[in-house]
Amino acid sequence: MPAPDHSNGAPCWIDLMTSDAEQAKLFYGTLFGWTYQTGDEEKYGGYITAWKDGKSVAGIMQQRPDQAGWPDMWSTYLRSEDAEATVQAAEEHGGQVYMQPMEVPEQGSMAMIGDPTGASIGVWQPAGMTGYELAAEPGAPAWHELHTKDYATAVTFYQDVFGWDTDVMSDTPEFRYTTLGAGPTAKAGIMDASAFLPAEVPSSWQVYFAVEDTDATIAQAVSLGATVIDGPDDTPFGRLATLSDPTGAVFKIVADTGQGAQAAPEA
Missing domain, CATH: 3.10.180.10 (2,3-Dihydroxybiphenyl 1,2-Dioxygenase, domain 1)
Structure with a gap:
């Protein structure tokens, strides 16, 4: 299966914000055959990457204490060549900024915005991590x-x-x-x-x-x-x-x- 086409503006990553990361790992690992790698706590906040057949497919984030009560949800990220410019354009076209662009060391930059219709969408400017490596295959x-x-x-x-x-x-x-x-x-x-x-x-x-x-x-x-x-x-x-x-x-x-x-x- 060729690598997914993560062209500019296209979906390139997904992750789950969850109130129970261990339960999520067990559920999706059993259901989809995922394995996991947990990032360094200081560098990546313990971000969990899910893998299928040796290829990255998704991320899992444990809610922080200040996020208690937020709904658990999956998010899609769209690729951007310039996250700051994309966030600025979103504001100029009626969107909201939930999280300003933030550098993820050695991986890229991420942001979270809301479109004018109320849907949240992530922004990903790649560096070392270009996006999920498997798509349209079972578990991806x-x-x-x-x-x-x-x-x-x-x-x-x-x-x-x-x-x-x-x-x-x-x-x-x-x-x-x-x-x-x-x-x-x-x-x-x-x-x-x-x-x-x-x-x-x-x-x-x-x-x-x-x-x-x-x-x-x-x-x-x-x-x-x-x-x-x-x-x-x-x-x-x-x-x-x-x-x-x-x-x-x-x-x-x-x-x-x-x-x-x-x-x-x-x-």
């Missing part, structure tokens, strides 16, 4: 998708701030969907979720993981303490389901059809 990231309550504003924001070259996959009242890139080369999607997201649920980025068998993965996840939120459902792109892990972080799975990282699963 397969697709990244923004569910937004303000579709037009979101599309414009990612075009202006991250330089997205977008393609309209569908534009009907029932289904509006725009992708970064087109067809087999698409790298992420933006969905109009205004018709189905409850008022109390904000716009958010969703992370899909490839699996060999959706139903078997659901059964195993539930046995490990997960909750099924939606699905499983058959789509042209595979069999999908939405789950939450034992501490409430939401993630999606898609049966590996060879298209998971190349086209919109929710279509």
Whole structure:
């Protein structure tokens, strides 16, 4: 499998902010076959890197005491050639800055922003670490998708701030969907979720993981303490389901059809 294409503006990393890192390691390690390496506490704050078949796929962060009560969640990071410029552009286009660019020694620079529709998104300027090394394989990231309550504003924001070259996959009242890139080369999607997201649920980025068998993965996840939120459902792109892990972080799975990282699963 060739290395993932982490071109500018594309998803390049994911990580989990969790209230129980040890439980998360056990859950995802059992479910996806991950192994782990914990970074130096002083240098990297004990950041945990997850590996699949010897390749990096994700990160896990233990919440700090001052973050107690924050929801456990997965985050997607988009690649930037200049994190400071990206953060400035985000502010100029109606976004919020949650964390200013911060250097990660020898690895790169990271920031966290909120888009104008309320979804948080990470920014990663690579140095030694360019991004996850495995994609669209079982146990690895397969697709990244923004569910937004303000579709037009979101599309414009990612075009202006991250330089997205977008393609309209569908534009009907029932289904509006725009992708970064087109067809087999698409790298992420933006969905109009205004018709189905409850008022109390904000716009958010969703992370899909490839699996060999959706139903078997659901059964195993539930046995490990997960909750099924939606699905499983058959789509042209595979069999999908939405789950939450034992501490409430939401993630999606898609049966590996060879298209998971190349086209919109929710279509």
